[in-house]
Amino acid sequence: IALPSPPPALYPSFYSPGPGDILPDLKFPPGFLFGVDTAAYQVEGATMEEGKGPSAWDWASRQPGTIADNTTADVVDLHYYLYKEDIARIAALGVNSHSFSISWARIFPFGAAGSPINQQGLDHYADVIESHLKANITPVVTLFHWDTPLALEVYYGGFTSPNITDDFINYAKTVFTAYNGSVHTWYTFNEPRVFCGQVGSYPFNLTYAPGVNISTAPYQCSYNLLKAHAGAVKGIEMKITGEIAFKSDDYVGIPWRGNNTDDIAAVERHAAFQIGVFADPVFTTGDWPQILKDTLPPEYLPRLTEDEQKDILGTADFFAIDAYRTFYVAAPPDGLSACVNDSSHPDWPTCNLETQYDSNVGWAVGPAADPLSDWLQATPQFLRDSFKEYHKRWPSPKIYFSEFGFAEPFEGVRQPPEIHDVTEDFMNQDYYMTYLGELLLSIHEDGIPVQGAFAWAMVDNAEWNSGLSSRFGIQFVNYSTPTLERTYKRSAFALAEFFKAHLQ
Numbered sequence: 001i002a003l004p005s006p007p008p009a010l011y012p013s014f015y016s017p018g019p020g021d022i023l024p025d026l027k028f029p030p031g032f033l034f035g036v037d038t039a040a041y042q043v044e045g046a047t048m049e050e051g052k053g054p055s056a057w058d059w060a061s062r063q064p065g066t067i068a069d070n071t072t073a074d075v076v077d078l079h080y081y082l083y084k085e086d087i088a089r090i091a092a093l094g095v096n097s098h099s100f101s102i103s104w105a106r107i108f109p110f111g112a113a114g115s116p117i118n119q120q121g122l123d124h125y126a127d128v129i130e131s132h133l134k135a136n137i138t139p140v141v142t143l144f145h146w147d148t149p150l151a152l153e154v155y156y157g158g159f160t161s162p163n164i165t166d167d168f169i170n171y172a173k174t175v176f177t178a179y180n181g182s183v184h185t186w187y188t189f190n191e192p193r194v195f196c197g198q199v200g201s202y203p204f205n206l207t208y209a210p211g212v213n214i215s216t217a218p219y220q221c222s223y224n225l226l227k228a229h230a231g232a233v234k235g236i237e238m239k240i241t242g243e244i245a246f247k248s249d250d251y252v253g254i255p256w257r258g259n260n261t262d263d264i265a266a267v268e269r270h271a272a273f274q275i276g277v278f279a280d281p282v283f284t285t286g287d288w289p290q291i292l293k294d295t296l297p298p299e300y301l302p303r304l305t306e307d308e309q310k311d312i313l314g315t316a317d318f319f320a321i322d323a324y325r326t327f328y329v330a331a332p333p334d335g336l337s338a339c340v341n342d343s344s345h346p347d348w349p350t351c352n353l354e355t356q357y358d359s360n361v362g363w364a365v366g367p368a369a370d371p372l373s374d375w376l377q378a379t380p381q382f383l384r385d386s387f388k389e390y391h392k393r394w395p396s397p398k399i400y401f402s403e404f405g406f407a408e409p410f411e412g413v414r415q416p417p418e419i420h421d422v423t424e425d426f427m428n429q430d431y432y433m434t435y436l437g438e439l440l441l442s443i444h445e446d447g448i449p450v451q452g453a454f455a456w457a458m459v460d461n462a463e464w465n466s467g468l469s470s471r472f473g474i475q476f477v478n479y480s481t482p483t484l485e486r487t488y489k490r491s492a493f494a495l496a497e498f499f500k501a502h503l504q
């Protein structure tokens with residue numbers, strides 16, 4: 001597939017320099033990965049084919065009211081069958097890496113250790129990996145991007161049960177053994193904080209509102225998941241042939257009133273209850289952040305024994321961060337600290353992800369009614385500070401900027417009505433260009449060892465609860481065509497040009 005010339009811009013972008021003119025003298029370091037992201041549930045489709053078992057999301061997407069537009073991911077992009085075309089299309093852009101996930105239920109339809117292996121699933125991903133290598137695209141493979149085999153939810157409640165740990169380690173070993181040597185970079189888990197936050201409404205209420213009426217579920221999940229991560233990494237000793245970590249999400253907040261000590265304490269508390277839940281144990285201490293232990297009794301937060309701490313510490317070769325944006329964090333009016341996602345504690349003010357910022361975070365109010373203000377939540381101006389914070393708090397020889405991107409709403413909000421072109425995602429383009437400019441400065445001025453940047457997403461896809469209506473792709477997918485036709489958006493051309501100018 002040859003890259004077509006970009007069509008002439010239909011109207012001017014907010015961001016004036018062309019992708020090649022942004023900091024033209026600054027280059028990405030040698031070996032830098034210019035990647036796009038996907039995840040199995042979100043792009044593959046074919047959910048009931050070739051021996052795959054159902055996942056929790058296949059179940060959830062069938063429950064009325066769970067997905068905004070009532071779509072399932074049964075067909076979605078049919079990447080399961082169209083992966084060769086998709087690989088050719090990203091190769092044409094000059095993309096040199098693809099970060100994708102393996103569906104656990106394709107390899108173990110029933111999930112559990114000792115249950116049958118689906119050879120077709122193993123063969124499928126072998127060919128997917130080979131096809132990437134042939135196209136000179138480095139495969140970066142995630143073992144778990146939220147699609148728990150449904151059977152394990154039914155048997156024992158998925159990640160709320162300690163049984164999950166052995167079953168995950170068994171799955172991980174099977175995959176590592178099958179593809180070791182072909183895959184160099186691995187992630188065990190995608191965004192465990194988001195995943196276990198949803199687990200607040202376990203088992204089957206997969207909305208994004210975590211932990212309001214909850215039990216101990218989010219922290220049981222965190223405990224089991226952390227042990228599963230460490231067990232997988234230790235068990236495999238990948239360090240000989242590859243590198244492995246998990247993908248963090250979220251941000252270290254910015255104190256709302258600068259040097260205000262309450263706000264600084266709120267930032268610390270926020271960091272401890274968010275990224276710190278997983279990053280502290282793995283990168284710095286082996287144990288939960290102290291604030292967590294001080295706040296949550298052992299019934300909520302199982303304590304890690306010394307042996308467990310030893311097993312967990314150091315189980316990441318690099319730090320990976322899905323850094324979409326940053327927020328201000330402020331102490332709530334009573335001066336205590338931020339209302340963060342620890343509502344399982346009886347004495348703590350409850351809040352959820354939808355509203356936690358309303359009262360105490362200034363302008364960064366959660367999901368906006370007006371999509372334009374969602375765009376305003378893009379925060380390139382904080383990217384360098386964020387990377388400094390990540391690197392200071394959870395030091396690692398290498399960082400991947402593992403996801404960033406923006407879902408352009410095309411409903412006439414931003415484009416002049418006479419244009420209304422679904423491939424003119426100029427806000428997404430501006431998002432990528434401003435972030436990447438800051439990233440170059442972060443590497444060159446601040447000395448942050450970032451070695452890869454991955455755009456979410458390769459194509460439009462099933463955006464969890466938002467279904468097909470939230471379009472994060474750098475390629476438009478026309479879901480009304482039988483071929484599920486892909487078209488490069490403006491952002492894809494901009495990314496291609498930016499990386500061509502800055503890769504060496």
Ligand code: LGS
Nearest residue numbers: 039190191324325374377378406456463
């Ligand atoms: O699709 C998910 C993407 C989309 O946005 C992916 O599966 C997740 O790993 C990840 O959580 N994702 C994601 N997160 C950021 C949400 C905030 C986006 C706001 C962008 C405003 C500038």
